[in-house]
Amino acid sequence: MAFLPSGLGRLDGLDVRRSPHLLASVREAALAGSVPPEEPRTVIGQSWTRALGHGVDPDVGGHNGLIATEEIEHRRRSSPLGDLLPVLREGLVSVADAAWHIMVVTDADGRLLWRDGSLAVRRSADRLGFAEGASWAEEVVGTNAIGTALITRSPLQVHSAEHFVRTHHGWTCAAAPLHDPRDGRLLGVVDVSGPAATLHPATLSLVAAVARVAEGELRSRHWAAVEGLRAMAAPILARIGGQALAVDRNGWTAAVTGMAPPDRVALPASMGAGPLWLPSLGMCTAEPLPGGWLIRVDGGERAPDAGRVVLDVSRPRSASLTVSGPAGSWTQTLSPRHAELLFVLAVHRDGRSAAELAGDLFGDPSRTVTVRAELSRLRRSLAGVLAHRPYRFADGVDVALVRPENPLDLLPHSVAPVVLAARR
Structure with missing residues (x-):
């Protein structure tokens, strides 16, 4: 079989290019709890299960009422994605328009903030409720490229009856998540959608490539800002005795005096x-x-060691760590990998070796180099919270783990064996 981009084709199940009737029969059987004629792709089957758990109506979906125009404008002004629109439009709108598609950009909640492309397709999208201000989160409308890409944090194409909601079966959509390179924060998704009959296997590769270019633009702007901060802060630090550093708003070090320079605080x-x-x-x-x-x-x-740690993995699209002690309280949003690592350590309070963590995360105990590198980064940020030999939360630290009400929402982006087992 010819090469197909990740997220589309027979990668682990049904070839979505085949008959839409077959796709529909696979969906109907899966939702009815019977044996489907062929297995759906794993990412789709897992998403269908989550949608059922959220109680999404497979015929008409959930309520995705539009937010007010003022709220849309507020979200646009608050999002770094607004500055990337020229890059996204240059890379996608002309192609989308020619192929009878539209380009949409959402925030991290799945709310459509911008839409461009074929006027005829936009009118069809309006009838579907696929309009600016609508929520296309998975818990609202079930399996779709936007909502499911926000969950998996990976580029994804969803075609025809792979959509959970029946009224979406006339569409094909390809989406890629957009991350802030400064802190790894999920900013939203860029998506190209159109009639299912216009399916093209190259669409997903194009969307993913343009998303990487857009993230690269954010990265370039970030380092230019750090350089500007360094030039401004250097003479200030030269007059300071002792240890001090200048960091940007995301903690990236611009200049330092009296100490070894950390990459980031x-x-x-x-x-x-x-x-x-x-x-x-x-x-x-x-x-x-x-x-x-x-x-x-x-x-x-130094300040006393932390007395309490709360690891909150209850939200499907973000995780956070709150550290409290005699010196105060401190909260930080976690990257997906760090959320996985801390989840394992919260579950295994006696600690894990590097090989055990590699097995927990990758199913391969030999991948200890990756584990040690990630834990080294974590321990630089969480001195006094994490210990090693074995890796664990430090003795005397009270650890609370906040899980989601629905086990299927536990770090849904993760494919780590330990997380998959916990969802079951």
């Missing part, structure tokens, strides 16, 4: 001027700089 979600405790540095004093912060590391004893 994990900052609390609600950063403010004045005294603060950073698990990697101890007690510090923060002062605002244009585009970032001046952080002075206080002398003397």
